[in-house]
């Protein structure tokens with residue numbers, strides 16, 4: 547249920563039911579806050595200073611869906627990937643086929659969720675449910691691969707294939723000794739060469755079963771290739787690397803960098819994005835990186851950010867070319883809009899972090 551709530555009755559924690567537009571809605575119509583945004587004291591203070599009379603509030607935070615994937619769906623996908631990964635080599639073809647079909651059903655729901663989300667800003671950290679690295683990693687890579695595929699306008703049918711390839715991209719790791727896979731330290735040369743066999747092992751296992759398409763297999767076997775030809779197993783380069791492999795490579799590295807691992811701390815999403823941008827054209831395909839940048843957002847609209855020049859600002863709009871440099875308005879003077887990507891005066895200013903409360 548949606549209620550119009552006068553600004554003086556607003557409380558932190560309430561959730562916006564409709565987009566809230568900025569100062570001059572007739573000329574710029576810049577979105578100030580998105581529907582689904584949980585209000586903080588700073589948001590409410592800002593509305594008072596802008597003379598906003600009131601806003602539409604969602605009665606329950608559960609009824610709007612700012613999160614990309616709900617808990618049940620996460621659980622369903624994780625259960626399916628776990629079943630397929632744990633399956634024994636001796637398992638009957640019938641059971642194997644049944645597991646793939648179940649995973650397919652869960653993936654269809656996942657794709658529909660992502661395709662039908664108008665503003666998809668992937669927060670992979672919110673996807674993690676358990677400590678289990680492999681299954682969470684598979685889910686994170688799958689969600690991001692679908693989002694990249696959507697932003698590259700891959701057909702709906704091929705999104706299903708891409709999602710399956712992403713979900714199963716590391717299945718070959720089940721054939722690498724578990725103490726190597728889970729070793730909480732740097733791998734020796736010999737150990738690393740064993741790990742490097744996993745794309746081909748995954749390819750072989752699944753192609754023998756004849757249960758997934760050639761497209762899916764192409765993504766699995768090539769997800770560690772690099773566009774500069776320095777990847778593995780085949781040292782394929784550029785566009786000779788299948789598109790699914792190029793997409794999964796980008797999703798894989800982003801998720802791996804931002805994941806908490808026992809032997810190292812995770813990178814901040816902003817650092818991982820910097821890394822991906824910096825490796826565009828060498829490790830990652832430029833077109834795929836552009837697709838990635840269009841769908842990932844470390845600073846969602848409405849978030850309050852600290853700038854390196856000391857100012858505090860609110861994110862008003864994303865910049866697709868660089869999600870680290872959005873369009874913001876100043877907290878102290880909301881009439882000042884700054885395009886951190888295009889405004890030369892702000893080239894040396896960066897966002898240093900989010901501000902929780904003012």
Ligand SMILES: [Fe+2]
Nearest residue numbers: 715716769770
């Ligand atoms: Fe891998």
